[in-house]
Amino acid sequence: MRATTFLISLTLDGDSRTEPLYACAYVASIVSQPEVAAVGGKRVERARASVVERLLTGLRQGDARVEEEAFRRGEVADTWRHLSLHLAVGAVITADPHTIFEPPVRRALTGLLDLQETGPLHTHRGEFRTSAEGFVTSYATTQALEAMVTARPGFACYWWALRDLDAPTAGIVGLNEAVVASVVGVAVAGSDITVATLVAAALVLTAVGLEVRSG
Structure with missing residues (x-):
């Protein structure tokens, strides 16, 4: 616990060592562990809120490099290179699952998918690059896949597909992102889907069809 307490203190004190995005991602991963949250009390909650805000700000400003x-x-x-985009996406969603609906997280997810060789x-088909100009590596692929698993494949693939839709259609689909993401998740990950979800998905897709037809 001493190491965890040390990290939390650095975060709450605004120490420069926790300022880089990769450092925030590592701290977020630690303070999100149930074992740490159970014994850390309000200090852990404050540290988690702090790193989540820093990660969202970094993703919003394009600092994930x-x-x-x-x-x-x-x-x-020597120098070690950290893949801040790969780390930040998974860490911020782990620390606060609701951030998956935040625009900077959505953009980061689609940006991460753009790094995959397709x-x-x-x-190296299926593997991920360290950056747009970087190399395909095993650790870039591993970290990207960890982020996708955290986000759930349905959400990641759904937002990636939205880039090719016009604004009105994307807006209609966005009314029920969870439904559409669930449908995509079935196709991608083989997850279960309920009858209610299928009905809701059909209604959303019908609305999209009507919008496209009227346009």
Whole structure:
């Protein structure tokens, strides 16, 4: 618990070591653990709220990039690169599931999906890059998949698809994002779906069809 208490104190004190987006993501992942929340009390809640706000601000301002952390190993200076976009998306949703409806989180999810290699003839098809100009790596793929699992495939794929819709149609679909995301989730992840969800989805899609037809 000493290490956890130390992280919480750094966060609440506004220490510069917790300012980078990757650091906030790591702290968010820790303070979101049920075991930590159960014994940390209000300080943990305050720390979680603080890092969530910082993550949302960073995603909103486009700070989610490959960040560098300098360190030393004996006499050798070295640099570690953190994938802030990959880390921040999963961490902020874990810390506060309601943030999945926040516009910066939605944009971050679709931006993360854009880093996946999808070309049918691409050697690394299905894997993720570290950034738009970066390389395909195993750790970029692992962190991206962890973020997608946290967000649920239905939500991620649904918002990615919205980019190709006009504003009125996207607005109608957006009236019931959870329903459409559930339907997409069935196709992508094989999750269960209820009759009520299917009926609601049909109503939403009918509204989309009417809007497209009238337009």
